[in-house]
Amino acid sequence: MAQNPARRAALTDAAIDVLAAEGARGLTFRAVDQRAGVPAGTSSNYFANRDELLHQAARRIHHRLTPDPVVLAELLRAPRDRALVAALMRDLLRRVCADRDGYLAMLELRLEATRRPEVRAELSGTMRAELESNIAYHLDEGFPGDRETVVLIYLAMTGLIMEHLTLPDVLGGTEPAELVEQLVARLVPAG
Structure with missing residues (x-):
């Protein structure tokens, strides 16, 4: 090779x-x-x-969607509260929208995983490791909430991003950033 x-x-x-x-x-x-x-x-x-x-494409998508270290460092100067979680989720939304093709490709990989067990095993392992890493980061950094909070945010953001990138009219003109604020307010405990 x-x-x-x-x-x-x-x-x-x-x-x-x-x-x-x-x-x-x-x-x-x-x-x-x-x-x-x-x-x-x-x-x-x-x-x-x-x-x-396919496997290398999945890994590359994750690399492309990794937060900019400078932007992340600036965001992390704030207190570990709901507002910071919302800022981090808005940054995620911004990165995904900036690399729309990357996220759409990830959706295609997910669909391929429903048809091919070997792709499902690889992608499930990658996505599971990413989720576990996000949970550990959330807890280690002292953000409000627990493991379940992170899982719920993950699921909500995944759905919001998918709707926004594929069928934005379903959201009825509501700005995704506004929805991020609402979902964080409802899912992340105060303090």
Whole structure:
């Protein structure tokens, strides 16, 4: 397998674009090569098979959606209260909206996981580890609430983001940031 990290990242980003635009069924090595603007056969030199490409796409999406350390450090100067949790969720919403294709690709991966047990196992492990990491971070940083609070926020934000990116008219014109404020106020205990 080829080892150029920049080329691998570019190919993985192209795979994410293909997933977002064409769905999992449209994800082929040829489609990735075309999207990346590289010679035919390039992506097959970097990924052993389609499953590896799917797995690497999921990992890359998480990397792309990681908070900016400078923005995060600035946010974390505030007291550990509901307002900070809301600010962190608004930042998450901003990052997801800025990388709409990344999130849509993740939705495609989730759908593919319903059809293919090996994808389900990989993606479930990745998503479970991410959720557990978020729970540990929330608790270690002293944010209000407990494990269940984080799980409920995760579920609420996942639904809000999905609606906003796929069928925004369902929300009836309500701004997603406003809904973030409401869900944090209802799910996160005061103090």
